[in-house]
Amino acid sequence: MAVTFDLSGEGEIPITLVDIQTLAIEMGYAKPNVDPSKPLTARANMKDFFDMYGVKALTNFKKRFYTEKLAPIPPGGTPMLPPSKKKDEAQEEFKAIKKVEVDPSTIPDVAQYAELTQKVAGLKWRVISRPGGATMKPNDFYRLMACITQVDKGDNTTEKPMWADHGGLDFDGRESWDAWTALKGKSAEDAKKTFCLTWAEAHADSKTNFRA
Structure with missing residues (x-):
């Protein structure tokens, strides 16, 4: 099953790096001047994608995806602020x-x-x-x-x-x-x-x- 933002904020689901790389490419986060036949790892601009969601790596993106309702942010959009401790505590209270x-x-x-x-x-x-x-x-x-x-x-x-x-x-x-x-x-x-x-x-x- 393809990972979409409709599933965000609904708890844990299986998500792999390939899933997120595919999502990033579909949203326009592709490295310039890279042959489309190259593997996803070579084509997906994951740094810019993660920056838009206020995270630095897949692990933190997954945590945010599981606990927050996210929307697609295209390249050039307004990036989200990094998750704060206060916000994380509020999410835990929401889940209680x-x-x-x-x-x-x-x-x-x-x-x-x-x-x-x-x-x-x-x-x-x-x-x-x-x-x-x-x-x-x-x-x-x-x-x-x-x-x-x-x-x-x-x-x-x-x-x-x-x-x-x-x-x-x-x-x-x-x-x-x-x-x-x-x-x-x-x-x-x-x-x-x-x-x-x-x-x-x-x-x-x-x-x-x-x-x-």
């Missing part, structure tokens, strides 16, 4: 599992756990569009489902999924995996308590989570 203030009286009793698990899928969750026609639900849906999985199966020992059956990035599967992994070490009873708290948090932020 969301929590909201809830009234303790709205948190269901653990005795209701079994009943509530049957209702999760039937709630009117919003649908979020992703590149390639993929869709996701809000983060709280995956947090609730992860609690159920933790209760039933314990800690996540699976590999993080990459591709969906339709050939695109498996956004849904990756979000599910992250949410389950975040519960590592929780006992079944603790996972049930987390489920009940998450249920209250999801309904406290109904505008984000549910359709009208």
Whole structure:
């Protein structure tokens, strides 16, 4: 699958130097007076390409690609500023599992756990569009489902999924995996308590989570 900027900011995907060299050439970052039959390494002007994105090497470009929504910047365009420590910290905060203030009286009793698990899928969750026609639900849906999985199966020992059956990035599967992994070490009873708290948090932020 070709690497495009539509995939930026959506987490890790397999990216090689050849992928980025190809992208650079397509955007016009080609060294002048170099025979087009030469290998990509000889033709792609990676210094100018990386300079446009405020980085010096492939490793740093990949980090930025995974965590920020990037746009194509043609030669002669306005370069991005280098990633700052403050910005990196903000990205980490953005990726953190969301929590909201809830009234303790709205948190269901653990005795209701079994009943509530049957209702999760039937709630009117919003649908979020992703590149390639993929869709996701809000983060709280995956947090609730992860609690159920933790209760039933314990800690996540699976590999993080990459591709969906339709050939695109498996956004849904990756979000599910992250949410389950975040519960590592929780006992079944603790996972049930987390489920009940998450249920209250999801309904406290109904505008984000549910359709009208």
